[in-house]
Amino acid sequence: MIKILLFVIISSNFSYSQNFHTPENRKLFADYLFCSKDYLRAVLEYEEYIKHFDNDTVLFKIALGYSKIENYNEAVKRFINISVQSDYYSSARLEYLKSKLFLEDYNSIIDFSRNNLRNNELKLISMSILLSDKNLPERNNFIFAFEDNLRTQIEDFFDHKINPPYKSPLLAGIFSTVVPGSGKLYTNQISEGLTSLVLNGLVAFLSYNNFKNDHTTRGWIFAGVGAFFYAGNIYGSAVSANIYNQRVDYEYKENVKVFLEAHNYFIERYEFCK
Amino acid sequence: MNFVNRIILSIQIFFLLSICINAQTELFEQFHYAQSLYENENYFDAVTEFKRVLFFDDQKEFQYSANFYIADSYKSGGMFSEAIRYFTLAELASQTIDDVYICKIENIKLNILRRTTERANRLIDELLSDERFSSKTKELYYWKGWSYIFSDKWEEASNEFSKIKPDHELSSFSQAIYDSLYDVQFAKVLSYILPGAGQFYTGEYLSGILSLGWNALWGYLTINAFTEERVFDGLVVANFLWLRFYNGNVYNAEKFAREKNRKITNRALDYLQSIYVGDKP
Numbered sequence: 150m151i152k153i154l155l156f157v158i159i160s161s162n163f164s165y166s167q168n169f170h171t172p173e174n175r176k177l178f179a180d181y182l183f184c185s186k187d188y189l190r191a192v193l194e195y196e197e198y199i200k201h202f203d204n205d206t207v208l209f210k211i212a213l214g215y216s217k218i219e220n221y222n223e224a225v226k227r228f229i230n231i232s233v234q235s236d237y238y239s240s241a242r243l244e245y246l247k248s249k250l251f252l253e254d255y256n257s258i259i260d261f262s263r264n265n266l267r268n269n270e271l272k273l274i275s276m277s278i279l280l281s282d283k284n285l286p287e288r289n290n291f292i293f294a295f296e297d298n299l300r301t302q303i304e305d306f307f308d309h310k311i312n313p314p315y316k317s318p319l320l321a322g323i324f325s326t327v328v329p330g331s332g333k334l335y336t337n338q339i340s341e342g343l344t345s346l347v348l349n350g351l352v353a354f355l356s357y358n359n360f361k362n363d364h365t366t367r368g369w370i371f372a373g374v375g376a377f378f379y380a381g382n383i384y385g386s387a388v389s390a391n392i393y394n395q396r397v398d399y400e401y402k403e404n405v406k407v408f409l410e411a412h413n414y415f416i417e418r419y420e421f422c423k
Numbered sequence: 424m425n426f427v428n429r430i431i432l433s434i435q436i437f438f439l440l441s442i443c444i445n446a447q448t449e450l451f452e453q454f455h456y457a458q459s460l461y462e463n464e465n466y467f468d469a470v471t472e473f474k475r476v477l478f479f480d481d482q483k484e485f486q487y488s489a490n491f492y493i494a495d496s497y498k499s500g501g502m503f504s505e506a507i508r509y510f511t512l513a514e515l516a517s518q519t520i521d522d523v524y525i526c527k528i529e530n531i532k533l534n535i536l537r538r539t540t541e542r543a544n545r546l547i548d549e550l551l552s553d554e555r556f557s558s559k560t561k562e563l564y565y566w567k568g569w570s571y572i573f574s575d576k577w578e579e580a581s582n583e584f585s586k587i588k589p590d591h592e593l594s595s596f597s598q599a600i601y602d603s604l605y606d607v608q609f610a611k612v613l614s615y616i617l618p619g620a621g622q623f624y625t626g627e628y629l630s631g632i633l634s635l636g637w638n639a640l641w642g643y644l645t646i647n648a649f650t651e652e653r654v655f656d657g658l659v660v661a662n663f664l665w666l667r668f669y670n671g672n673v674y675n676a677e678k679f680a681r682e683k684n685r686k687i688t689n690r691a692l693d694y695l696q697s698i699y700v701g702d703k704p
Contacts, residue, residue: 169453169479178478190471355659 172201179207184422188214205235210421213244221248239267240416246273247414255281268294269415279306279405302408309401318390325386329379332386336393345382352378450476454485457492466496486516494529503537520555531566532704540574543567561587568593569704572695575688577601593701600691605680614676618669621676625683634672641665 168174179194192214195207212227225248231241249258250273258277261270271294278285285291288307295303316336325332330346333339356371409415457472473489473496480486494509507530514526527550534543547567550556556563564586571580578601584594605625614621618638622631641664648657695703 169449169475174479178475181478182474187474190474193471355655358655 170197172198176204176207179210180421183210183214186217188217192218205232205237209235209237209241212241213419216244216248219251221251224248225252240419242267243269243273243414243416246270246277247416250277250280250409250414253280255283259283272415273409275303276405276409279310280402285310299412306401306405306408313394313397313401315394315397316390318387318394321386321390322383325383329382332383333389336386336389338389341385341389345378345385349375349378349382450480450485453479454489457489461492461496464499466500469493470496483516487513487518487522490516491526498529498533503533507533524550524556524559528562528566531570535566535570535573535704538573540570543570565593565702566704568597572597572692573704577604577688577691593699596691600687603687604684607677607680607684610676610680611673614673618672621673622679625676625679627675627679630675630679634668634675637668638665638672641668 169178175194176198179191179198182188182191182194192211195211195214198204199207199211208227209231212224212231215221215224215227225245228241228245228248231238235241246258246261249255249261255277258274259281261274266274275291275294278291285307288304291307292300292303321332321335323332324335325345328346329349330342330344333342333345352371352375356368356375359365359368359371453472454476457469457476460466460469460472470493473493476485476489477493480489490509490513494506494513497503497506497509510526510529510533514523514530517523517526527546531543531546531550534540534546544567547563547570551560551563564583568580568583568587571577571583577597581594581597581601584591584597588594610621610624612621613624614634617635619631619633619635622628622634641660645657645661645665648654648660
């Protein structure tokens with residue numbers, strides 16, 4: 150009896166060896182890396198693990214890791230392959246949409262399978278329409294997916310998209326043709342507008358004054374300079390309106406992105422690192 | 424306890440001890456593997472393997488060395504903030520005052536490299552006022568000198584190096600660099616007084632002559648217009664031409680002085696990086 154016991158204990162002792170690179174140990178280590186936010190290394194360790202074991206959570210965490218390190222192209226490929234049977238299937242669909250949003254691939258988001266769309270997916274798709282160049286649906290069809298507390302904000306975004314507070318480059322040009330600098334005032338460029346008005350007025354006066362005093366050459370020089378300033382003022386006003394509109398678009402998109410960030414892209418927070 | 428029980432107990436103790444020893448042996452092997460990656464400059468994998476050591480190191484035996492290697496690998500990869508984090512962790516795991524000092528110095532060097540000079544100087548001052556490191560004063564002056572070099576304060580750098588030894592190599596080097604730098608304010612003032620003079624001071628003679636010529640021309644036309652009572656013409660030429668060229672001349676003098684200074688300091692830093700053989704951050 151004692152001999153058997155001795156043999157078992159000693160043989161098990163000598164066969165014991167802590168290999169840090171076994172799949173199980175790799176997974177433990179990868180979990181630690183993932184929670185330390187070292188996502189790239191975590192992904193590489195998980196990749197080694199799934200060569201030996203099939204694990205839905207690990208597959209999802211690999212995709213999530215790629216998303217965290219902003220490798221959205223790889224993340225999209227991984228999220229789309231999460232199986233329907235996986236516990237993370239619905240999260241993977243949302244994460245897929247989120248990654249596509251970061252890739253600014255709005256067409257793919259809008260074309261995303263419309264069968265059995267979940268509410269949060271619908272919200273993300275709606276927000277993508279706000280960021281894309283696509284036409285908006287009916288107001289009620291658009292906002293019905295959102296809860297009451299979000300609707301005011303969503304309606305603001307919706308109204309902005311339908312009727313953005315743009316300035317017309319044509320109108321800015323016409324204003325500046327009639328009164329130099331007024332086109333820039335129209336696009337909220339107050340100091341530039343006033344400078345343009347004074348400069349054009351000054352050069353025009355110089356030209357007029359020189360002609361009046363028979364300094365014809367100087368009169369023509371100032372007239373030429375005046376014409377140049379005048380044309381520049383009209384062109385500059387139209388450009389100013391375009392820049393104004395680009396700023397409106399930029400701020401609008403930033404506001405939508407901040408809103409999405411604040412609501413975590415309508416994705417529930419994971420509890421991998423509790 | 425009978426004889427058989429004593430035997431079993433002894434075997435169990437032996438079993439547990441050898442498990443621990445085996446585990447630590449594996450950890451040693453893992454540590455050496457990570458070290459070999461580090462020595463082969465495969466820093467990414469080295470960090471991974473050192474982190475693996477830390478993760479499985481239940482007895483906290485490698486806390487200092489693994490954290491230190493991770494920090495150094497991050498430093499080699501240019502990830503200074505991460506490096507600072509791990510040097511701090513290494514410092515927390517330090518067993519001796521020398522290890523603490525080494526980690527602190529590494530953090531100072533990283534702050535010098537990422538040009539957070541104030542932080543570097545504050546850390547140096549803390550060490551200088553710490554009696555435990557009173558024997559390291561010269562080394563601390565040395566790194567303070569480097570800190571000033573990286574913040575482009577060559578005269579202060581020279582002063583710090585001279586505290587080590589009045590004729591310290593880097594002291595005279597820093598002083599020489601400081602002496603060869605152009606005084607930006609002086610260049611501007613010269614150009615205010617005589618257009619083009621600032622450019623002459625920085626060695627840009629052609630630009631200086633052109634600047635002087637343009638200013639003389641528009642100045643003459645302005646004064647001429649006023650003397651002939653063409654006040655409006657005088658105002659227009661003065662405002663739209665002379666003043667612009669005058670301001671441009673001052674701006675140019677400042678720009679040339681700064682550009683020349685940048686070239687001088689870049690050359691100096693190149694020398695320190697590739698030719699100077701002493702310790703570097």
